[in-house]
Amino acid sequence: MKVVRSFPEGVDVIENVWIPMRDGVRLAARLxxxxxxENAPVPAVLEYMPYRKRDFTRLRDEPLHHYFAGHGYAGIRLDVRGTGDSEGILRDEYLAQEQDDAVDAIDWITRQPWCDGSVGMIGLSWSGFNSLQVAARRPPALKAIITMCSTDDRYADDAHYKGxxxxxxxxxWGSAFFSLNACPPDPEVMGKGWRELWQQRLEHNRLFPALWMRHPHRDEYWQHGSVCEDYDAIECAVYAVGGWADGYVNAIPRLMxxxxxPRKALIGPWPHAFPHAAVPGPRIGFFQEAVRWWDYWLKGEDNGIMDEPPFRAWLEEWIAPAPVHxxxxxxxxxxxxxxxxxIRPRQWYLNVLSLGERPDAQDAVRVRSPQTCGLRGGDFYGFGAEGDAPLDQRADDGKSLVFDSDPLTETLEILGAPVVHLELSADRPVAHIVVRLNDVAPAGASGRVSYGVLNLTHRNSHEHPEPLQPGERYRVPVQLNxxxxxxACGHTLRVxxxxxxWPMIWPAPEPVEITIHTGASRLELPVRPPRPEDAQLRAFEPPERGPEPEHTPLEIVGYQRMVELDLTTxxxxxxxxxxxxxxxxxxxxxxxxIDLTLGYTARKTFRINEHDPLTARAEIEQKTIFRRGDWNxxxxxxxxxxxxxxxxxxxxxxxxxxxxxxxxxxxxxxQVPRRLL
Known part of the structure; x- marks a missing residue:
């Protein structure tokens, strides 16, 4: 990737600036x-998150904000209250306090001599979430945001619950947050008070996974911070960016x-990562695209970005499944x-062990999957590491009820959310249904295209789940990502x-047998006809970034992913x-x-017996190191x-x-009650 070292503007970096909040707490920012x-004020771009601007994200912050500053923007990387070098205590994610602080910070920014009064926000993941949430608060200076790999619905499409x-x-994620929340401020920034603040963080830390498990339904806790509750609250311009390999991609079509x-959408083949460096690619000149967005909305330059089609996406094609592409x-x-x-819906019917364009006479087939179905499913959101994408699905297909179409006689292209409409019954009051849409190549390899999961007690709503009546027949839509x-022509659709x-979702408390009523169940695909104008789309520029700080790798562990089966147990x-x-x-x-040695590793272990869901156990072990001179x-x-x-x-x-x-x-x-989980 090209590293840009010469910019239209020179760049001055201020290591730490204190931004006062209305209650007197100071948040730490890097500028x-x-x-x-200071003599020719410029617009400002704020990135606001808890991931420690001084050290943890330093290597990604510098190339981004240096690039923005070099193109005439003040870049501000702000630590959330209670994290990094900011004062205070962080008690949970996306609190009203966090939004209040952002509003205060934006007001402070506009009053600085180097700011012309216009502000944008940018963020990926947490900072993508709060960019949307702060936009809904409508601070007058906030003119536009870029939100990446984020969600509009904290219950239905975050890292806690799915379906x-x-x-x-x-x-x-809760364990990572738990560990992050215990990290100390840097004494070189905080001074003598660093140890007292660290002790406060340790003593006030919370077991976040349990906190979130106490809210298994879509209640007021999750409604807070979910901008889908009132889309009209957002008036500034929104650029929503994500990738098909990310767990949050469904939010982008909903936001649009x-x-x-004013709004735009961009979806690539990317995981939970910036588009200029994401694996898999193609990687794009995202920093240039961001500058075009800021130039239009913060500087008023009519550069044509809003004349382009508002919804742009990478239409994926078959590739043989592999640990990484x-x-x-x-x-x-x-x-x-x-x-x-x-885009128009097209139907295929789930017939007895086949997928047809016409329904056969109604019949019934049954599935009771082993507890280990899902081992080839990859991670909920990948980062581009080896094995975090779904592998060849044939092993999981063998533990599932499978419906195959005839080989396609022509290319079939889709854009949107597939839906599988099921008529089913279950033999237990709590049951999960998992539906995968796979592309099967002529040689037999099975690649996952999309998937959806549903706790069937949530068939009518996430707010008020209801137990199933065993044996009763239900009509249930399952929306896939x-x-x-x-x-491709000659390939086969597989449901x-x-x-x-497992291990993506926690199992129901009992093994479950589900009966699918064939002939009455169907797959609905959002079929997209070709668009000749796609050939004239403006090409993205090659990826480039600003310089990153000098750093020395001291220990490389790679990424390990193993599955072991004990044949005796x-x-x-x-x-x-x-x-x-x-x-x-x-x-x-x-x-x-900053003369700092920094380390972090995580081991995740998921155990289960093939036949017993109550043997499920998930464990996370994390180690974090900070060293500088006598500070260890x-x-x-x-x-x-x-x-x-x-x-x-x-x-x-x-x-x-x-x-x-x-x-x-x-x-x-x-101890947390299951409450129909």
């Missing part, structure tokens, strides 16, 4: 300013449909409106239905291990300009979830060391 901005099923990502403000074949396509009136995909999907153990930071691919690295801090966090028929048990141990001496230890052991 990149165009040279001379009313508990995601194991709830533990994985729900918002009435550097690029995903396909092409860019666009729609002039979303929802697009050009949005996708743009081209099925695979299972009752489990039928226990399957799924384990991943790797670095979870952004330290240039290292588990331990030295950041030279280490944190270790271990979290776990198990369950019986009625309750979850969530446990944790947090330990902290300074200079080799343990200065903090605490254990948590919480």
């Amino acid at each position: 990149w300013l165009p040279a001379g901005a 009313g099923c508990l995601l194991n990502e709830n533990l994985a 449909e729900g918002l009435s403000c 550097d690029e995903r074949p396909g092409r860019w396509v666009a729609e002039e409106a979303w929802p697009s009136p050009r 949005d996708i743009a995909y081209s099925f 695979a239905i299972s009752t489990t999907y 039928d226990e399957t153990v799924y384990t991943t291990f790797g670095d979870g930071g952004d330290f240039g691919g290292a588990a331990l690295a030295r950041i030279e300009d 801090v280490r944190l270790e966090a271990r979290t776990a979830v198990t369950s019986d028929a009625d309750n979850f048990r969530v446990t944790a141990i947090l330990e902290a060391w300074e200079a080799g001496e343990r200065v903090f230890q605490r254990e948590w052991d919480e």
